[in-house]
Amino acid sequence: MTTNPHWQTVVARPDELGESPFWHPQELALYWIDIPGRQLRRCNVFTGTVESWHMPMEPGCIAPAASGGLVIALRDGIYRARLWGGELQCIAPFFHDTVTTRFNDGKADPAGRMWAGTMYEPRDKAEAELFSMDCRAGTPVIERKAGNATIANGLAWSPDEKTVYWTDTVQHTIWAWDWDKHSNAMTRQRVLRQFDMKPEGWHYGMPGYGGRPDGAAVDVQGNYWVAMFEGARILKLSPGGEILAEYRTRAQCPTMPCFGGSDFKTLYITSASARRPEAELHDMPLSGCVFSMPVDVPGLPVNFFQD
Numbered sequence: 323m324t325t326n327p328h329w330q331t332v333v334a335r336p337d338e339l340g341e342s343p344f345w346h347p348q349e350l351a352l353y354w355i356d357i358p359g360r361q362l363r364r365c366n367v368f369t370g371t372v373e374s375w376h377m378p379m380e381p382g383c384i385a386p387a388a389s390g391g392l393v394i395a396l397r398d399g400i401y402r403a404r405l406w407g408g409e410l411q412c413i414a415p416f417f418h419d420t421v422t423t424r425f426n427d428g429k430a431d432p433a434g435r436m437w438a439g440t441m442y443e444p445r446d447k448a449e450a451e452l453f454s455m456d457c458r459a460g461t462p463v464i465e466r467k468a469g470n471a472t473i474a475n476g477l478a479w480s481p482d483e484k485t486v487y488w489t490d491t492v493q494h495t496i497w498a499w500d501w502d503k504h505s506n507a508m509t510r511q512r513v514l515r516q517f518d519m520k521p522e523g524w525h526y527g528m529p530g531y532g533g534r535p536d537g538a539a540v541d542v543q544g545n546y547w548v549a550m551f552e553g554a555r556i557l558k559l560s561p562g563g564e565i566l567a568e569y570r571t572r573a574q575c576p577t578m579p580c581f582g583g584s585d586f587k588t589l590y591i592t593s594a595s596a597r598r599p600e601a602e603l604h605d606m607p608l609s610g611c612v613f614s615m616p617v618d619v620p621g622l623p624v625n626f627f628q629d
Contacts, residue, residue, distance in 0.1 A: 324568040329613040331572075332590065333365055333372055336610025340592030341537060342383040342427070343612070344624040345582025352582060353392075354592050354612065355381045357426075362394070364406070365612070367582075375407050382425030383438055388626040395425035395438040400455055400462075402629070413629075414455050414462045423449070427475045427537055427578070432483045433503050434458055434628025437467070439474020445492060450474045452488055454506060457629040467508055468497075476538040476548060480561065481622060487514060487546060489535045494519055496535050496548065496563070514546070515563040526552075526574060526602040537578020537592075541621045549576040549591060554606075556591060573609040574602050581621020589621070590614045 337356035344353050352365045362375040362384060379397040387393055391404040399415040416425075418440065428438030435456045442449040450471040456463040468488055476489025476496055486501040486508060494517040499508040517535060524531045533553015540546055544561040554574045558567040573593035582588050595603065595610030603609055 324570065326570045327615045329572050329615050331608060331611055332367055332614050333363075333370075333612040334608065335372065336595045336608070337361075337363075337592065337612075338596035338610065339577065339594045340610060340612060341577050342381075343578055343580040343590050343592050344384070344386065344429075345580060345586070345588075345590065346386055347623055350584075352590055352612070353384060353386070355384055357381060358596055362392070367614075373406070378410070380424055382441070383428035385428070385430040385436060385627050386624060388434065388628050393430070393436050393627045393629075395428050395436075397424040400425075400436060400438060413457065414464060416453075426450075426473060427477055429477050430625040430627040431486075431503075432479055432625050433506075434626060435506065436627050437477055439471070439477065439488070441473045445472050448472050448490070448493075450490070452477075456506070457627075465506065467506075468499075468511075475536050478538045478540045478546060479622075479625075480540060480544050481542055482544075485561075487538065487540075489538065489548075491534050491536055491551065494534045496538075496546070496559075513563075515559060517550075520552070526599045536576070539579045539581055539589075539621055541581065541617075541619045543619055545619070547579050547589070547621075549578050551575050551577060551594070556589075569615070572613060573606050573611070574598065575609065580624070581617075586620040586623060587617050588614050589617050 338358045360377045365372045382395045394401045401410045426441040437454045439452040440450045452468040471490035472492035478487045496514040498514040500510045533550030536549040536551040538548040546559040556569040575594040577592045579591045
Protein backbone atom coordinates (compact mmCIF):
# COMPACT_ATOMS: atom_id res chain seq x y z
CA MET A 323 0.00 0.00 0.00
CA THR A 324 1.55 3.29 -1.14
CA THR A 325 0.38 6.51 0.46
CA ASN A 326 1.29 10.15 0.13
CA PRO A 327 0.96 11.26 3.77
CA HIS A 328 0.56 14.82 4.94
CA TRP A 329 4.06 15.56 6.16
CA GLN A 330 4.62 18.51 8.44
CA THR A 331 7.93 20.33 8.17
CA VAL A 332 9.25 20.34 11.74
CA VAL A 333 12.51 22.16 11.00
CA ALA A 334 12.79 24.02 7.70
CA ARG A 335 16.51 24.71 8.07
CA PRO A 336 18.16 21.92 6.05
CA ASP A 337 20.92 19.68 7.34
CA GLU A 338 23.62 18.33 5.08
CA LEU A 339 23.01 14.82 6.41
CA GLY A 340 20.49 14.62 9.23
CA GLU A 341 20.62 11.39 11.23
CA SER A 342 20.09 9.69 14.62
CA PRO A 343 16.81 11.35 15.71
CA PHE A 344 15.23 10.48 19.03
CA TRP A 345 12.39 11.87 21.10
CA HIS A 346 13.35 12.69 24.69
CA PRO A 347 10.24 11.86 26.74
CA GLN A 348 11.25 13.90 29.81
CA GLU A 349 12.33 17.00 27.91
CA LEU A 350 9.60 16.67 25.25
CA ALA A 351 12.28 17.55 22.72
CA LEU A 352 13.48 16.07 19.45
CA TYR A 353 17.23 15.44 19.14
CA TRP A 354 19.20 14.62 15.97
CA ILE A 355 22.56 15.28 14.32
CA ASP A 356 24.02 16.67 11.12
CA ILE A 357 27.02 14.45 10.46
CA PRO A 358 29.16 16.46 7.97
CA GLY A 359 27.95 19.70 9.57
CA ARG A 360 29.38 18.40 12.88
CA GLN A 361 26.27 19.51 14.74
CA LEU A 362 24.08 18.11 17.46
CA ARG A 363 20.61 19.61 17.33
CA ARG A 364 17.55 19.65 19.52
CA CYS A 365 14.16 21.17 18.87
CA ASN A 366 11.23 22.21 20.99
CA VAL A 367 8.59 21.11 18.50
CA PHE A 368 5.93 23.21 20.25
CA THR A 369 7.76 26.52 19.76
CA GLY A 370 9.98 25.57 16.82
CA THR A 371 13.11 26.65 18.72
CA VAL A 372 16.22 24.81 17.52
CA GLU A 373 19.53 24.67 19.39
CA SER A 374 22.78 23.53 17.77
CA TRP A 375 26.01 22.32 19.37
CA HIS A 376 29.16 22.12 17.26
CA MET A 377 31.29 18.99 17.59
CA PRO A 378 35.07 18.73 17.09
CA MET A 379 34.54 15.76 14.73
CA GLU A 380 31.65 14.25 12.83
CA PRO A 381 29.04 12.73 15.16
CA GLY A 382 27.76 9.39 13.92
CA CYS A 383 24.99 8.83 16.46
CA ILE A 384 23.71 9.94 19.85
CA ALA A 385 21.60 8.52 22.67
CA PRO A 386 20.21 9.94 25.90
CA ALA A 387 21.75 8.85 29.21
CA ALA A 388 19.62 7.83 32.18
CA SER A 389 21.81 9.87 34.55
CA GLY A 390 21.53 12.94 32.32
CA GLY A 391 23.13 14.25 29.18
CA LEU A 392 24.15 12.28 26.12
CA VAL A 393 26.44 9.57 24.85
CA ILE A 394 27.93 10.50 21.47
CA ALA A 395 29.86 8.43 18.94
CA LEU A 396 32.34 10.76 17.20
CA ARG A 397 34.74 9.77 14.44
CA ASP A 398 37.40 8.32 16.75
CA GLY A 399 35.46 6.99 19.74
CA ILE A 400 32.52 7.21 22.11
CA TYR A 401 32.13 10.28 24.28
CA ARG A 402 30.02 11.35 27.24
CA ALA A 403 28.48 14.78 27.75
CA ARG A 404 26.81 15.36 31.12
CA LEU A 405 25.26 18.65 30.00
CA TRP A 406 24.17 20.11 26.67
CA GLY A 407 27.11 22.18 25.46
CA GLY A 408 29.31 20.83 28.25
CA GLU A 409 32.61 18.98 28.39
CA LEU A 410 33.11 15.99 26.10
CA GLN A 411 34.74 13.07 27.90
CA CYS A 412 36.10 10.21 25.77
CA ILE A 413 35.01 7.05 27.54
CA ALA A 414 35.95 4.57 24.79
CA PRO A 415 38.63 5.51 22.26
CA PHE A 416 38.71 3.36 19.14
CA PHE A 417 41.81 2.78 17.06
CA HIS A 418 40.46 2.30 13.57
CA ASP A 419 42.00 4.39 10.79
CA THR A 420 40.08 7.65 11.17
CA VAL A 421 41.14 8.70 7.67
CA THR A 422 38.92 6.00 6.18
CA THR A 423 36.54 5.02 8.99
CA ARG A 424 34.12 6.82 11.27
CA PHE A 425 31.20 5.93 13.47
CA ASN A 426 27.74 5.98 11.92
CA ASP A 427 24.33 4.70 13.07
CA GLY A 428 23.88 3.61 16.68
CA LYS A 429 21.55 3.49 19.70
CA ALA A 430 21.31 2.29 23.27
CA ASP A 431 19.84 -1.18 23.69
CA PRO A 432 17.01 -2.13 26.09
CA ALA A 433 19.57 -3.06 28.79
CA GLY A 434 21.35 0.31 28.58
CA ARG A 435 24.41 -0.61 26.55
CA MET A 436 25.48 1.78 23.77
CA TRP A 437 25.80 0.24 20.30
CA ALA A 438 27.47 1.97 17.37
CA GLY A 439 28.44 0.83 13.91
CA THR A 440 31.17 2.16 11.68
CA MET A 441 31.29 3.32 8.08
CA TYR A 442 34.15 2.58 5.70
CA GLU A 443 34.17 5.78 3.66
CA PRO A 444 36.02 4.56 0.54
CA ARG A 445 33.16 2.05 0.16
CA ASP A 446 35.29 -0.39 -1.82
CA LYS A 447 35.60 -3.01 0.94
CA ALA A 448 33.28 -4.43 3.58
CA GLU A 449 35.25 -3.21 6.60
CA ALA A 450 32.49 -1.67 8.72
CA GLU A 451 31.71 -3.25 12.08
CA LEU A 452 29.15 -3.11 14.88
CA PHE A 453 30.18 -2.71 18.52
CA SER A 454 28.42 -2.61 21.89
CA MET A 455 29.71 -0.79 24.96
CA ASP A 456 28.52 -1.73 28.46
CA CYS A 457 29.28 0.85 31.16
CA ARG A 458 26.89 -0.39 33.83
CA ALA A 459 29.73 -1.75 36.01
CA GLY A 460 31.89 1.35 35.57
CA THR A 461 34.73 0.38 33.22
CA PRO A 462 33.50 0.15 29.61
CA VAL A 463 33.24 -3.40 28.25
CA ILE A 464 33.37 -3.33 24.46
CA GLU A 465 32.30 -6.23 22.24
CA ARG A 466 32.45 -6.58 18.48
CA LYS A 467 28.99 -7.80 17.49
CA ALA A 468 29.01 -8.01 13.67
CA GLY A 469 30.98 -7.03 10.58
CA ASN A 470 31.31 -7.67 6.85
CA ALA A 471 29.52 -4.40 6.09
CA THR A 472 30.42 -1.09 4.47
CA ILE A 473 27.93 1.38 5.99
CA ALA A 474 26.38 0.38 9.33
CA ASN A 475 22.74 1.38 9.61
CA GLY A 476 19.27 0.25 10.63
CA LEU A 477 20.01 -0.73 14.24
CA ALA A 478 16.84 -1.57 16.21
CA TRP A 479 15.33 -4.07 18.64
CA SER A 480 12.00 -5.86 18.69
CA PRO A 481 9.38 -5.08 21.36
CA ASP A 482 9.95 -8.44 23.10
CA GLU A 483 13.69 -7.63 23.22
CA LYS A 484 14.57 -10.94 21.56
CA THR A 485 15.58 -9.72 18.07
CA VAL A 486 18.18 -7.19 16.94
CA TYR A 487 18.24 -5.70 13.44
CA TRP A 488 21.19 -4.26 11.55
CA THR A 489 21.67 -3.08 7.96
CA ASP A 490 24.48 -2.66 5.48
CA THR A 491 23.23 0.13 3.26
CA VAL A 492 25.70 -0.66 0.46
CA GLN A 493 24.58 -4.30 0.25
CA HIS A 494 20.91 -3.20 0.37
CA THR A 495 20.41 -5.83 3.09
CA ILE A 496 18.59 -5.81 6.43
CA TRP A 497 19.66 -8.60 8.80
CA ALA A 498 18.07 -9.95 11.95
CA TRP A 499 19.52 -12.00 14.78
CA ASP A 500 18.09 -13.68 17.86
CA TRP A 501 19.36 -11.63 20.80
CA ASP A 502 19.70 -12.39 24.50
CA LYS A 503 19.30 -9.20 26.51
CA HIS A 504 21.25 -10.46 29.52
CA SER A 505 24.22 -12.18 27.87
CA ASN A 506 24.21 -9.83 24.84
CA ALA A 507 24.61 -12.86 22.58
CA MET A 508 23.52 -12.68 18.92
CA THR A 509 22.63 -15.95 17.16
CA ARG A 510 20.82 -17.26 14.09
CA GLN A 511 21.63 -14.49 11.65
CA ARG A 512 19.20 -14.24 8.75
CA VAL A 513 18.13 -11.78 6.06
CA LEU A 514 15.02 -9.82 7.02
CA ARG A 515 14.79 -8.27 3.57
CA GLN A 516 17.05 -7.93 0.55
CA PHE A 517 16.39 -4.98 -1.78
CA ASP A 518 17.31 -4.68 -5.44
CA MET A 519 20.66 -3.02 -6.04
CA LYS A 520 20.94 0.37 -7.70
CA PRO A 521 20.98 -0.10 -11.49
CA GLU A 522 24.19 0.91 -13.21
CA GLY A 523 23.86 4.43 -14.59
CA TRP A 524 20.75 5.24 -12.53
CA HIS A 525 20.32 8.88 -11.58
CA TYR A 526 17.61 11.10 -10.10
CA GLY A 527 14.52 11.28 -12.29
CA MET A 528 14.93 7.79 -13.72
CA PRO A 529 12.54 4.93 -12.82
CA GLY A 530 13.65 1.53 -11.67
CA TYR A 531 15.21 2.13 -8.25
CA GLY A 532 13.52 2.10 -4.86
CA GLY A 533 16.45 3.24 -2.74
CA ARG A 534 18.60 1.50 -0.14
CA PRO A 535 17.90 0.87 3.55
CA ASP A 536 19.21 3.51 5.95
CA GLY A 537 18.10 4.22 9.54
CA ALA A 538 15.15 2.48 11.16
CA ALA A 539 12.74 2.34 14.09
CA VAL A 540 10.31 -0.26 15.45
CA ASP A 541 6.70 0.12 16.57
CA VAL A 542 4.92 -1.65 19.44
CA GLN A 543 3.60 -4.33 17.06
CA GLY A 544 7.15 -5.21 16.01
CA ASN A 545 7.00 -3.60 12.58
CA TYR A 546 10.30 -2.25 11.27
CA TRP A 547 10.12 1.24 9.73
CA VAL A 548 13.07 1.94 7.44
CA ALA A 549 14.14 5.04 5.50
CA MET A 550 15.00 4.23 1.89
CA PHE A 551 17.82 6.59 0.90
CA GLU A 552 17.42 7.82 -2.70
CA GLY A 553 14.02 6.09 -2.78
CA ALA A 554 11.91 9.01 -1.47
CA ARG A 555 10.01 6.66 0.81
CA ILE A 556 9.65 5.11 4.24
CA LEU A 557 8.75 1.42 4.32
CA LYS A 558 6.89 -0.36 7.08
CA LEU A 559 8.02 -3.99 7.21
CA SER A 560 6.41 -6.78 9.20
CA PRO A 561 8.54 -8.79 11.67
CA GLY A 562 8.88 -11.30 8.82
CA GLY A 563 10.14 -8.70 6.35
CA GLU A 564 7.00 -8.22 4.24
CA ILE A 565 6.23 -4.69 3.03
CA LEU A 566 3.06 -3.59 4.82
CA ALA A 567 3.02 0.05 3.72
CA GLU A 568 5.02 2.60 1.75
CA TYR A 569 5.00 6.29 2.61
CA ARG A 570 6.29 8.74 0.02
CA THR A 571 8.53 11.48 1.42
CA ARG A 572 9.23 15.10 0.55
CA ALA A 573 12.96 14.42 0.22
CA GLN A 574 14.56 11.96 -2.15
CA CYS A 575 16.94 10.90 0.62
CA PRO A 576 15.16 10.24 3.93
CA THR A 577 17.74 8.98 6.41
CA MET A 578 16.17 7.78 9.67
CA PRO A 579 12.80 7.67 11.44
CA CYS A 580 11.94 7.76 15.13
CA PHE A 581 8.70 7.82 17.09
CA GLY A 582 7.79 10.64 19.45
CA GLY A 583 5.15 12.84 20.92
CA SER A 584 3.34 12.20 24.20
CA ASP A 585 1.76 9.03 22.79
CA PHE A 586 4.64 8.05 20.47
CA LYS A 587 2.24 8.22 17.53
CA THR A 588 4.21 10.86 15.65
CA LEU A 589 6.81 9.62 13.18
CA TYR A 590 9.76 11.99 12.73
CA ILE A 591 12.26 11.61 9.91
CA THR A 592 15.56 13.26 9.07
CA SER A 593 16.86 13.69 5.52
CA ALA A 594 19.86 14.68 3.45
CA SER A 595 20.72 17.51 1.08
CA ALA A 596 24.50 17.27 0.68
CA ARG A 597 25.90 16.35 -2.74
CA ARG A 598 22.45 15.92 -4.22
CA PRO A 599 21.81 16.82 -7.89
CA GLU A 600 20.61 20.32 -8.69
CA ALA A 601 17.45 18.99 -10.34
CA GLU A 602 16.58 16.98 -7.23
CA LEU A 603 17.01 19.97 -4.92
CA HIS A 604 14.93 22.09 -7.30
CA ASP A 605 12.10 19.55 -7.25
CA MET A 606 12.46 18.82 -3.53
CA PRO A 607 13.60 22.10 -1.96
CA LEU A 608 12.99 20.85 1.58
CA SER A 609 15.63 18.12 1.26
CA GLY A 610 17.69 18.01 4.45
CA CYS A 611 14.79 19.12 6.65
CA VAL A 612 13.09 17.27 9.50
CA PHE A 613 9.52 16.11 8.88
CA SER A 614 6.74 14.46 10.86
CA MET A 615 3.50 12.62 10.23
CA PRO A 616 0.88 11.02 12.51
CA VAL A 617 0.70 7.21 12.69
CA ASP A 618 -1.97 4.88 14.04
CA VAL A 619 0.30 2.51 15.96
CA PRO A 620 2.73 3.95 18.53
CA GLY A 621 6.43 3.35 18.26
CA LEU A 622 8.84 2.15 20.90
CA PRO A 623 10.36 4.90 23.07
CA VAL A 624 14.08 5.59 22.97
CA ASN A 625 16.34 3.42 25.13
CA PHE A 626 18.52 5.24 27.67
CA PHE A 627 22.24 4.58 28.06
CA GLN A 628 23.15 3.39 31.56
CA ASP A 629 26.38 4.37 33.29
